[in-house]
Amino acid sequence: MPRKRPVPDETGSEALKHLKIDDTSSDSDPSDTEPTEHITNAFLDTICRNSLDFDFEEQCSVSLSITNIYACLVCGKYFQGRGQQTHAYFHSINDEHHVFINLKTLHVYVLPDNYEVMDKSLNDIKDIIQPTYSTHDVMRIDDVIGRGHDLMGHPYTVGCVGLNRVKHTSYINVIIQTLAHIRPIRNFLLTLSNLDKRPPLVRKLSMVVRRMWHARRFKAHISPHECVQEIVVLSKGRFGLDEEADPFELLVWMLNTLHGMVRKKKTSVVYETVRGKMQVAMRKVQDVSQDDMVEDVEATISTMPFLALSLELPPTPLFTHPSTDDEDERANIPQVALGTLLQRYDGTTTVETNGLVWQYTVTNLPTYIVCHVKRFTKHNMLEKNPTVVNFPVCNVPFGELLHVHGSTSVTYDLVVNVCHVGHQGKSAVDGAVLTEFEESPFFAYVRQGENLWFRVHDLQVEPVMPQMLFLSDSYIQVWQRN
Template sequence: MDAKAVKKLKVAELKSELKKRGLPTDGLKAVLVARLTSALESSANEEVKDDNGVADMEVEEKVVEPPPAKKQKKEPFYCLPDGYEIKDEPSLRPIRSAVKPTHTPLSVSTLDQNVELSSDAFDNKYLRGYVSLNNLSKTDYISTSVQGLCHVKSVRDYFLLGKELELEGARNGVNLQSGQVGCLVLRFGEVVRKVWSEGRFRVAVDPQDLVQEIVLQSKGKFQIGKQGNVSDFMTWLINMLHRGLLALMDKKSRKKKTTIITESFQGTVVVRSITTQKKDASTENSEFDDSVLSTNKKGLGEESAELEVSETDTTTNFLNLTLDIPHKPLFKDDDKGGLVIPQEPISELLGKFDGKRYLDAVQGGNLTKRRYTIQKLPKYLVLHLGRFTQNQFGKTEKNPTVITFPVDNLAMGQYLDFNGGGSINAPSTEMLNSMSVSELKSTAEKLKIPNSSMTGVEKSDLINLCSSALSSTTSNSYDLVASVCHSSDVNVETTAVDHLQEGGYKAHVRHDASQQWFEIDDHDVKPTMPQLVALSESLVLIFVKKE
């Protein structure tokens, strides 16, 4: 059928031909003719191929109607037990948004600029992304962790666009059964999309499916009705999401061991270990003998000769860093009679990674001193504050020391070690320009630039690669994105009560468009001040690197 024949067709015939090709049948006859003509020409171009298999190019430029927008597939609704389909779209819209919300790239790109309130089906106002998650009985440690990850932009956008559903395992139904690691990824993605959805049925999000999957896959370590340590749970959740995404990938992608989790949170730390052991330690009891540290009647020189000292450097990746809170005595206020809670700046805790301090540890019965230095900082820095410890009564005690930290511009440069020598020594632009090709390649390896990017390139290209990577590596200022804190009415001096079980968690999250901070405490979502966020009893801090 050619263009002339198309023009002679009646409207009913045109609609019939368009319907066969799955094209829209609305519009005037002229529109239908243009639409069918365009479809016929496209079909003809696909059939006529040259020797290289490329369709012949049209000589004349023609104005044709753009192809119709691809409609989003919608799941049907049925009335049970009668089994007939419900097609009343306006009444189903809030239910669809609550059960299975979807997001487009355009809507996701504007989330950080949104200041307008949305309404649920009962006309309750809420701000997208700043809604509560139902507490299923002491599951606030799960809810607050999810709230924090929901405001990590790279992770949020990944799951809002449903990219985990595009992975091979998700398409083929591999590792998706309850109890399998891929199922946890899908349940997490569902909650993220609900938190950021518009036009919800009810404001609060029900995370029951996610919580049940967490209980199942943690083998009961994290339970409903028993308060958990949010630091332990956050570490577990981030690692499980990484494993789950890898399980859903095809074999080729899985070998790279890279997911949105590692792209967002993974950094590198160098650990220097100095181990002191007896020379014949392999034949003796593996338990550490304190006597080897002291001077006895043999004299220091003789005793030292029996010891063997070894130094090793280990480079390892991390998804979060743990900071130890020092134990400080509590003093009573003479005037008011209350307790004086000590304070400690976060810079003092971060000194663990300054490349100068050695921390004592016992490994395999041998005394080990370790020094930590950060070699590569991640885009999102997750810090865990070790606030909970077990006392002699088997109860969990909480260190009430307030850790003060900046909400904006946390400086991490002094803890970044470029060459593994314990101090920053990153080359300047002038130094890069004066380097030879071999020196540039050596620098590129330290910056973790793939070898494939350095193959067959000019010196100027190597300089640009190193310069770009350095600007990212040495960018060392971070802004707080979210935090999780613990609150309890129990007296901090009480040792017979489990402080973890008697308290609860709250999340603090920042709204980028207004720079307003919100406190989310179960169903209570309210504005708060950044000064209060910085003075809370935080356990988890999530920072983002400044561009």
């Protein structure tokens, strides 16, 4: 039987005298109605939290307008306005859904009577729409491994929340996971004030990160749809939805773009966290005969910043022993230690390319080091070097390995390991493997607490042992200074 709106009696009419009813088609001034506590329970029992999803763009489901949007707390649909002749007003009459919330002001109204209600039972909904964190909250967020439960009782780990994949965007999901686990950047996004005045990318990324670290979510997953769309638009299609792109290129683009949007006095929390410095020496290779006298060629030395250390893998052998059914297929894949790859930046190793000899010396280590394992060669990431990179997950002496003056005792722990997965096809001429892409080829290992690891592959989140990390094809690593 349809539910009827409550008709106030003579006593209740006294309470309604204090309500200001809005009969206009617009509500640009949300303070035009006074909240009441006399009718706080009216229709609140019709709210269906299982139908609510605030991860998507604030857009009217009828007019597609993006201004003055209200969400129906019964069915979850978005409508424009709340006055007469508005889509929300007609929805309240036609569908008898009466409770609406303004997605900007978080004021709750009952339509079509158009009065505001205030009730503490609505606070959880408001907190889902706009999660807020104090400095004290952020300081304690890493002290314990937070466990939350959605409305269905399904447990999830706070901070390790699955992200819904929008078409071919696993490469975007892993970068969002990466940024959400670099503490200074994460803390900045959690406590950022005046979000409405921030650039769209900063605002939308901040909302995704805030919802990832929320302990009282209605659902155990998040849709980063708005953030993904903003990346596509802002990059002018460089990073799209129709095919997987290079997550490392996206990470560098995101770091530089965020720096430009939030910097103050030529610096920002982004560069202060991940940017280091190195000295680059370059000299030409002399082509001389055996009898000629060779004079030392003076090197050109320059200092330059870096956001990541690119690690060159050794070439894949052209011929390998064929594996049998009883052998592990990975037994034939070459292996290399992380320390060996880092020798490129120790100040003594030289690299020769195109008639030039390069020598790299790291002079300043950042708080977080990003390492990029160069697996892909050409043909749009179809040729991949499958070499296994061996590494410990904690106390890696980057200062000693790189011979950084004054920082030889500095160690780092791994916090994020982005990996690539793909079926191995036939070998290319140079020994690289032609990779057959899977539908979602990128996933991330992320660390929570001291040594608890999770494998996050789009919506799938599962705990793993630290010993399992190096078994996958590492592509991007983020190391945190101890």
